[in-house]
Amino acid sequence: MRRGAGIIAAGALFAATTLAQRKDGVVQWGIQRRQPPPETYTRVRKRASTFEEIITNEEARGGYFATCRLGTPGQDLTLQLDTGSSDIWVPDPTAKVCSKSGTEGCALGTFNPDRSSTFKVVGQGDFDINYVDGSSSKGDYFTDVFQIGGATLQNMTMGLGVNTDIAYGLVGVGYALNEAIVGTTQSTASVYPNLPVNMVKEKLINTVAYSLWLNDLDSSSGNILFGGIDTQKYKGDLTRINILPTTQGLYTSFAVAMTSLIAVSPSGQDTLTSKAFPMPVVLDSGTTLSYLPTDLALQVWKEVGALYSPEFELAVLPCDMQNSEGYFSFGFGGPSGPQINVSMDELVLDLTSGRAPVFNTGPYKGMDACEFGIQNFSSAPYLLGDTFLRSAYVVYDLVNNQVGLAATDFNSTESNIVPFPSLSAHIPSATIAPDQSQATIRPSVTTPAYAASAGFTDSAGVNGSENAACGLPPAFGAAQLSVVGLSMVFAMLGSGMFLL
Ligand SMILES: *[C@@H]1O[C@H](CO)[C@@H](O)[C@H](O)[C@H]1NC(C)=O
Ligand SMILES: *[C@@H]1O[C@H](CO)[C@@H](O)[C@H](O)[C@H]1NC(C)=O
Ligand SMILES: *[C@@H]1O[C@H](CO)[C@@H](O)[C@H](O)[C@H]1NC(C)=O
Numbered sequence: 001m002r003r004g005a006g007i008i009a010a011g012a013l014f015a016a017t018t019l020a021q022r023k024d025g026v027v028q029w030g031i032q033r034r035q036p037p038p039e040t041y042t043r044v045r046k047r048a049s050t051f052e053e054i055i056t057n058e059e060a061r062g063g064y065f066a067t068c069r070l071g072t073p074g075q076d077l078t079l080q081l082d083t084g085s086s087d088i089w090v091p092d093p094t095a096k097v098c099s100k101s102g103t104e105g106c107a108l109g110t111f112n113p114d115r116s117s118t119f120k121v122v123g124q125g126d127f128d129i130n131y132v133d134g135s136s137s138k139g140d141y142f143t144d145v146f147q148i149g150g151a152t153l154q155n156m157t158m159g160l161g162v163n164t165d166i167a168y169g170l171v172g173v174g175y176a177l178n179e180a181i182v183g184t185t186q187s188t189a190s191v192y193p194n195l196p197v198n199m200v201k202e203k204l205i206n207t208v209a210y211s212l213w214l215n216d217l218d219s220s221s222g223n224i225l226f227g228g229i230d231t232q233k234y235k236g237d238l239t240r241i242n243i244l245p246t247t248q249g250l251y252t253s254f255a256v257a258m259t260s261l262i263a264v265s266p267s268g269q270d271t272l273t274s275k276a277f278p279m280p281v282v283l284d285s286g287t288t289l290s291y292l293p294t295d296l297a298l299q300v301w302k303e304v305g306a307l308y309s310p311e312f313e314l315a316v317l318p319c320d321m322q323n324s325e326g327y328f329s330f331g332f333g334g335p336s337g338p339q340i341n342v343s344m345d346e347l348v349l350d351l352t353s354g355r356a357p358v359f360n361t362g363p364y365k366g367m368d369a370c371e372f373g374i375q376n377f378s379s380a381p382y383l384l385g386d387t388f389l390r391s392a393y394v395v396y397d398l399v400n401n402q403v404g405l406a407a408t409d410f411n412s413t414e415s416n417i418v419p420f421p422s423l424s425a426h427i428p429s430a431t432i433a434p435d436q437s438q439a440t441i442r443p444s445v446t447t448p449a450y451a452a453s454a455g456f457t458d459s460a461g462v463n464g465s466e467n468a469a470c471g472l473p474p475a476f477g478a479a480q481l482s483v484v485g486l487s488m489v490f491a492m493l494g495s496g497m498f499l500l
């Protein structure tokens, strides 16, 4: 893992982004749905203030993908949506990884610059992005026409992945300050308007904000809504909490203060503690699993009977645990802040794309093994990826530096889209979490009673009493190991230190 990749030198001074100075677009209420023909689109464009793109849950690739169109004439590519990074990049057909066949190769599409009349190199050799999981992409920065969700950007800056080990491109929608070029040049002068900023600049949406609804693990798609919220996609209230700046006062990642974690099951509930509370966690759609500090992860694993497998370097558990009635309640922004409950059926994932590996020894001998959705990291910032995000409706407001959180309304087929009315408007329908200053309080670290633990396993029909006694790592047949590799960590962490 190259967690330091792309670090911005401490002390580098960043001017405030120019977002707040941008002229506000004409305020109109209207919805541009997905994929109208480009011709008719040009005419209705001025009325639109939100754009919705369906994102497909590609479980075999561990992420959410959107279909985009690049160049003139348009070339269609399916790209992974990533809130943890800030550049759009696409694989070049000559990239080595694309010479492999089938799903190992670039089956989701490549971009051939020679076939686009509007392609223009703007930074030769300047594109160089490194993600937390060690994967990378390098090549030129270029501008071209880019279309997503019915929106067309005539002059979008993107990276061309000529040297990359990733077989598909990404749409990074994070803060412009976290663009790979800023890390490379160590200078804000090189910031370019990335996708959400460019959409405002082109008056397609009113402010730099979007909402993400990933929906159920078992559902094949969710959506991203640029410029608005959909009040039919969540339950209860939408609550705003502050995004944490870095120690230099900069906003580079969607880091928020996670301030509590409670395990709840039919047998009771436990407040889990950690030396790291209150902890910065990055809400990252480009990360398949979620990563908490080891002291906290160990408690979570004990509650559900998950075992750390040194073979897989992952916490694993019986697949039957997806039937458990237990859930985890994540708290943010202090004791009065929003809580998101994540049930076990969202936290038990296939370990491989083929037949599940079977526990060879130990308490779960003979049972199918699955990957647990909560894993461990040794240092901050921690990451809440798709296994958390599916249970939350998240609105990202990059102008006021806030996120709106609510419980997701799984499988909702209704829609009521409310655009942000103007630049720097607050998230519609959302109330601010009170007393966020209390988010900095460090709770005392105690050992949980594990009152919930029996209920987690019993309700799934997995023998709980025996699990607790077992400290041995689970074993699997060696042949089963080669097929793993479905979890990505597409985050580009500009700086590891958040002010909290
Ligand atoms: C296209 O975008 C780039 C990067 O933001 C900018 O430097 C350039 O002037 C733009 N070109 C046009 C024609 O708008
Ligand atoms: C949502 O739909 C999927 C099928 O598309 C189903 O498997 C799942 O149980 C549903 N989730 C809820 C919470 O109803
Ligand atoms: C989440 O769980 C907590 C703790 O059990 C509970 O108080 C709260 O009502 C739950 N929230 C939702 C939206 O179900």
Ligand SMILES: *[C@@H]1O[C@H](CO)[C@@H](O)[C@H](O)[C@H]1NC(C)=O
Pocket: 294, 308, 376, 377, 378
């Ligand atoms: C996760 O926890 C396991 C078990 O305690 C430990 O062996 C491993 O090194 C930890 N991984 C990280 C990244 O901290």
Ligand SMILES: *[C@@H]1O[C@H](CO)[C@@H](O)[C@H](O)[C@H]1NC(C)=O
Pocket: 463, 464, 465, 466
């Ligand atoms: C559960 O574990 C207990 C204690 O080891 C054992 O006596 C019992 O037979 C087990 N039950 C099942 C269904 O495996």
